Amino acid sequence: MKKLFFLPLALILLVSAVIIWFYVSVQPAGTNKTFKNFLIQKGASASQIGTNLQKTGFIKSALAFKIYVRSAGQESRILSGEYRLSNSMSLFQIVSQLTRGPLELWVTIPEGLRREEIAARFTTGLDRDVTFTNEFLQSSKGKEGTLFPDTYLFSKDASASSIVNKMTRTFDSKTSDLVAGADLTFNQRIVLASIIERETKTSAERPIVAGIMLNRIKAGMPLQVDATLQYAVANLKFKINNLKLLDKWWEPLLRDDLSIDSPFNTYKFTGLPPAPIASPGISSLTAAFNPTQTDHWYYIHDTSGVIHYARTLQEHNANVAKYLGK
Numbered sequence: 001m002k003k004l005f006f007l008p009l010a011l012i013l014l015v016s017a018v019i020i021w022f023y024v025s026v027q028p029a030g031t032n033k034t035f036k037n038f039l040i041q042k043g044a045s046a047s048q049i050g051t052n053l054q055k056t057g058f059i060k061s062a063l064a065f066k067i068y069v070r071s072a073g074q075e076s077r078i079l080s081g082e083y084r085l086s087n088s089m090s091l092f093q094i095v096s097q098l099t100r101g102p103l104e105l106w107v108t109i110p111e112g113l114r115r116e117e118i119a120a121r122f123t124t125g126l127d128r129d130v131t132f133t134n135e136f137l138q139s140s141k142g143k144e145g146t147l148f149p150d151t152y153l154f155s156k157d158a159s160a161s162s163i164v165n166k167m168t169r170t171f172d173s174k175t176s177d178l179v180a181g182a183d184l185t186f187n188q189r190i191v192l193a194s195i196i197e198r199e200t201k202t203s204a205e206r207p208i209v210a211g212i213m214l215n216r217i218k219a220g221m222p223l224q225v226d227a228t229l230q231y232a233v234a235n236l237k238f239k240i241n242n243l244k245l246l247d248k249w250w251e252p253l254l255r256d257d258l259s260i261d262s263p264f265n266t267y268k269f270t271g272l273p274p275a276p277i278a279s280p281g282i283s284s285l286t287a288a289f290n291p292t293q294t295d296h297w298y299y300i301h302d303t304s305g306v307i308h309y310a311r312t313l314q315e316h317n318a319n320v321a322k323y324l325g326k
Contacts, residue, residue, distance in 0.1 A: 025064035029057055030087035040098075042080040042106045042151065046070060049078065049098075058087050058094060065091060074099055081105045082153060108151045109167075111281035112197045114231065114249055115140045116238070118147055118279065122163060126156050135160035145194045145276025146171045174282055178289040183214070184272075193288035194276035198227035198250075203283040205299075205307045210291035212299055212309070221297075223266040226253055231277040232264035233257050300324065 038058060040049055046069050050062035059065055069075045074095055081102025085094055107125035109118055119136040123129070139161040140147060147164065148171035154163060180186040192213060200206045216223055227250075234249045258265075264273040280288070296309040298316035302323035310316035 025061035026091035028088050029060045033088045035084040035086045038083045038085045040080045046075045104153050104155045109149045111149045112278050114278045139164040145190045147279045149279045189288045191272045191276050193280035193284045194278045197280040197284040206287035207292040210287045211294040222270050225266045228264045228266045232262035
């Protein structure tokens with residue numbers, strides 16, 4: 001009988017200890033009512049967030065935080081971004097603040113987007129409306145290719161001009177050590193980098209494709225790049241449909257598109273187009289400023305995305321027939 005009595009008593013004591021521990025753990029970590037910034041990185045788990053909250057002195061226990069947000073089903077409601085917290089807040093108050101949404105939000109801009117696509121990303125990421133989109137397009141006019149693709153942290157009410165300025169400053173910082181060389185100007189290298197970004201799939205192939213394009217430019221041959229023609233086609237449609245085109249910027253080309261009278265039609269006109277067609281990443285920028293000297297003049301990607309080079313038109317046509325079945 002004593003053993004049977006001892007087991008429930010031990011269990012009661014254990015449960016009581018856990019309850020007391022949790023009660024103490026959720027109390028404010030301090031008495032300082034000053035609010036400070038707390039940043040949640042993209043992809044951070046409840047465990048990581050709790051650990052950072054404890055390290056920075058906002059809560060007493062990372063474990064108590066993790067247990068509470070998971071048991072209460074709050075984990076998915078905590079978004080990445082920047083918050084204002086005080087260590088005089090209880091754990092419950094801090095979780096309540098985190099689930100209201102951050103003061104600043106992370107927005108990721110991938111490589112290879114034109115500025116209209118970038119405007120759409122920020123409009124959605126910052127939960128803004130078409131007015132912001134138009135302001136972004138106005139502020140970024142003439143800055144295609146210099147809106148550096150990266151992950152940015154901005155307040156929900158950040159102005160379009162401040163975002164554009166931040167992106168161009170980042171671009172200037174990333175390209176400060178790049179030297180144009182004698183054959184192309186700095187701006188022409190940026191144009192080349194933007195084409196490489198849209199035309200290639202891996203960092204390894206980018207310097208070679210850059211070398212192929214330079215070979216064709218020096219020889220007076222047309223670049224014959226689909227991406228530049230896609231840019232030209234979208235520009236024409238944009239004038240007609242305006243912002244309704246935001247999800248259709250890189251449509252497959254039609255045979256009639258080859259005759260479009262645009263300086264971005266590199267099937268019709270030789271040399272580089274007059275401006276970038278998208279925002280290149282650092283890999284494409286490096287390739288454009290440091291191309292590989294090559295005796296190849298042609299390239300295609302097969303249906304699996306693998307690139308194949310050719311020295312002659314005959315080799316190129318054989319590659320097309322072999323890998324694309326055309």
